[in-house]
Amino acid sequence: MFFxxxxxxxxxxxxxxxxxxxxxxxxxxxxxxxxxVLNTFILIPLSLYFSSVLYFFNLILFxxxxxxxIFLEISLILIFYLMFSYKFKNKKxxxxxxxxxxxxxxxxxxxxxxxxxxxxxxxxxLIKSFRSPHGEIDAALVWNRAARFMFRDSGxxxxxxxLLESNFHAGHxxxxxxxxxxxxxxxxxxxxxxxxSFHLIHYISTILLLFxxxxxxxxxxxxxxxxxxxxxxxxxxxxLSVNQYADIPISYFIxxxxxxxxxxxxxxxxxxxxxxxxxxxxxxxxxxxxxxxIYALSLLLSLTFFDYLKNKKISKxxxxxxxxxxxxxxxxxxxxxxxxxxxxxxxxxLKEKIYLITDFDRLVTIIKSMINVFLVNGNYLIIFLVAxxxxxxxxxxxxxxxxxxxxxYFLFSxxxxxxxxxxxxYDDIYGIIKATYGRWQMQLLPACLFSVxxxxxxxxx
Amino acid sequence: MKKLNKCYLILxxxxxxxxxxxxxxxxxxxxxxxxxxxxxxxTKNEIKKNYLINVLKKKNKISIEKYEKRFGEIIExxxxxxxxxxxxxxxxxxxxVGLEYMLTQYSLSPYIIKLSSDKKYLIGNFSKxxxxxxxxxxxxxxxxxxxxxxxxxxxxxxxxxxxxxxxxTWPKNxxxxxxxxxxxxxxxxxxxxxxxxKNFKIVKKFDNGVMLIQRD
Numbered sequence: 001m002f003f004x005x006x007x008x009x010x011x012x013x014x015x016x017x018x019x020x021x022x023x024x025x026x027x028x029x030x031x032x033x034x035x036x037v038l039n040t041f042i043l044i045p046l047s048l049y050f051s052s053v054l055y056f057f058n059l060i061l062f063x064x065x066x067x068x069x070i071f072l073e074i075s076l077i078l079i080f081y082l083m084f085s086y087k088f089k090n091k092k093x094x095x096x097x098x099x100x101x102x103x104x105x106x107x108x109x110x111x112x113x114x115x116x117x118x119x120x121x122x123x124x125x126l127i128k129s130f131r132s133p134h135g136e137i138d139a140a141l142v143w144n145r146a147a148r149f150m151f152r153d154s155g156x157x158x159x160x161x162x163l164l165e166s167n168f169h170a171g172h173x174x175x176x177x178x179x180x181x182x183x184x185x186x187x188x189x190x191x192x193x194x195x196x197s198f199h200l201i202h203y204i205s206t207i208l209l210l211f212x213x214x215x216x217x218x219x220x221x222x223x224x225x226x227x228x229x230x231x232x233x234x235x236x237x238x239x240l241s242v243n244q245y246a247d248i249p250i251s252y253f254i255x256x257x258x259x260x261x262x263x264x265x266x267x268x269x270x271x272x273x274x275x276x277x278x279x280x281x282x283x284x285x286x287x288x289x290x291x292x293x294i295y296a297l298s299l300l301l302s303l304t305f306f307d308y309l310k311n312k313k314i315s316k317x318x319x320x321x322x323x324x325x326x327x328x329x330x331x332x333x334x335x336x337x338x339x340x341x342x343x344x345x346x347x348x349x350l351k352e353k354i355y356l357i358t359d360f361d362r363l364v365t366i367i368k369s370m371i372n373v374f375l376v377n378g379n380y381l382i383i384f385l386v387a388x389x390x391x392x393x394x395x396x397x398x399x400x401x402x403x404x405x406x407x408x409y410f411l412f413s414x415x416x417x418x419x420x421x422x423x424x425x426y427d428d429i430y431g432i433i434k435a436t437y438g439r440w441q442m443q444l445l446p447a448c449l450f451s452v453x454x455x456x457x458x459x460x461x
Numbered sequence: 462m463k464k465l466n467k468c469y470l471i472l473x474x475x476x477x478x479x480x481x482x483x484x485x486x487x488x489x490x491x492x493x494x495x496x497x498x499x500x501x502x503x504t505k506n507e508i509k510k511n512y513l514i515n516v517l518k519k520k521n522k523i524s525i526e527k528y529e530k531r532f533g534e535i536i537e538x539x540x541x542x543x544x545x546x547x548x549x550x551x552x553x554x555x556x557x558v559g560l561e562y563m564l565t566q567y568s569l570s571p572y573i574i575k576l577s578s579d580k581k582y583l584i585g586n587f588s589k590x591x592x593x594x595x596x597x598x599x600x601x602x603x604x605x606x607x608x609x610x611x612x613x614x615x616x617x618x619x620x621x622x623x624x625x626x627x628x629x630t631w632p633k634n635x636x637x638x639x640x641x642x643x644x645x646x647x648x649x650x651x652x653x654x655x656x657x658x659k660n661f662k663i664v665k666k667f668d669n670g671v672m673l674i675q676r677d
């Protein structure tokens with residue numbers, strides 16, 4: 001009975017926060033076009049971000065007391081409601097209703113194929129999760145282990161996490177760990193269903209978010225369905241989710257950031273708010289995984305570059321972007337500053353780091369390895385995506401801004417990764433790049449599909 | 462007609478892409494191969510059910526569930542959580558010692574398990590032979606005490622070579638008890654000094670090879 005009450009309380013708090021956030025985040029969609037149930041489901045990861053931050057602070061300040069956690073969560077919901085109550089009444093934007101497509105044969109086949117794939121991948125997800133409920137080794141040892149440290153001891157022993165050997169990557173942020181520990185805390189039981197549901201929600205939310213946002217932008221069903229079929233067919237995307245890695249959550253927040261940037265191109269009345277939200281979502285990536293901070297920095301540099309080309313100065317909207325990403329990254333920065341953990345990168349001193357960075361042979365090996373994994377390593381995705389884009393054709397009248405931002409963002413992030421690989425004190429650089437590349441590609445895949453499909457022609461029947 | 466062709470070309474590409482992706486997955490999937498291998502064996506209903514569960518359950522080289530069970534009983538005998546515990550195992554070429562250590566830490570969280578034999582309490586993760594033949598009690602092993610030193614730069618960037626060099630110096634036909642090293646263990650390098658007749662006090666011993674040991 002107690003378990004059931006706690007479960008209801010947990011679901012109620014999570015969904016209430018997501019519902020309130022839905023009114024704040026989807027400001028660009030007029031109310032008559034909104035589907036509250038779908039929006040709320042899509043925003044569960046954002047709700048989990050806030051509650052994971054609260055869980056972290058509750059752990060520091062109140063030694064993980066469940067009473068204080070519930071109090072903090074209810075307070076946050078009320079604060080959001082009071083702060084943004086005006087948004088529940090007024091809508092700044094009005095758009096034409098999304099045009100309905102004719103139900104022709106091709107459309108029907110594509111829709112059927114998409115639904116079939118969607119059901120198939122969920123089925124595969126469940127079967128695979130039943131087979132390995134702890135996820136893959138990395139997930140168990142890095143993310144679920146961190147959750148155990150937080151949940152298993154309400155006192156100060158969770159700090160033991162930061163005394164472990166560097167191989168446990170105790171320095172990673174707590175989005176996954178704290179969220180899973182929060183579910184366990186509410187249920188008062190360490191169940192494997194918690195991490196499985198967490199990853200399933202992120203997986204479905206990312207696909208739905210791509211579908212929902214492209215449908216809003218393109219107002220035509222076929223291109224939207226094609227992009228989602230691409231995402232659903234990517235087995236690695238599914239596998240990473242089953243493995244319980246942090247790559248799918250990070251891809252969700254990157255995609256959301258690009259959606260806000262795209263929206264800011266066509267809705268100038270709420271441009272500053274949208275830039276703030278874009279910054280906020282990419283900043284959350286820094287609370288998911290260490291490379292999230294790299295993604296935030298890459299996107300900021302990319303935006304600043306285009307802004308500088310146009311105005312020769314940093315504009316107000318970029319300052320809003322910086323403010324948003326900084327606010328979202330505060331928990332990650334607090335953790336980084338106050339809770340240091342052993343790290344492989346600290347094992348080499350400055351002199352050795354300079355030697356590694358300036359080693360030309362190493363640079364050549366890294367670039368060669370990257371080209372190799374990009375072009376050779378069974379990378380069908382790029383070939384098929386280019387083929388589809390070629391067949392559909394580029395819409396020359398489309399706004400290329402987001403696509404250009406994505407390309408530059410990709411280049412910046414790749415440059416940062418090269419610098420990191422350069423100073424990695426490992427000898428098997430090719431092996432490391434091969435192991436990381438697929439995951440990195442999947443982190444960017446939803447945002448890539450979104451940017452590409454924005455500039456393609458409409459497939460007419 | 463032209464437009465129709467374009468639509469169907471898109472459809473073909475999408476189906477082809479999905480097919481290639483899932484085919485690759487099916488090819489390497491142990492689930493599918495399990496089904497194929499077990500297909501001819503299934504006969505009675507009860508056996509059928511057990512087979513189905515076995516087929517669906519993943520058989521990893523090292524199972525996390527197995528480790529959870531293996532270390533479940535020792536938790537109540539462990540000292541205070543502030544106390545760092547050491548970790549020792551018996552050397553065997555086939556063992557994935559690094560992974561076994563990490564799974565031990567996962568199972569015993571939030572205790573701190575260090576890759577060191579220089580702690581008051583040690584977690585012993587041994588093979589069954591050690592327990593069955595009472596190797597520890599009868600002192601029939603060689604204990605390799607480690608000493609850490611800072612790696613030099615060449616050893617950091619060539620860790621595979623360095624680690625292999627250390628491994629190759631071990632005798633193959635003796636029972637060696639030691640605290641292992643990981644492939645990437647920061648800026649420290651372990652050096653071992655092996656001795657016979659090192660005494661340990663066994664605090665708790667389990668049949669599955671897990672022990673809590675106190676150092677003299």
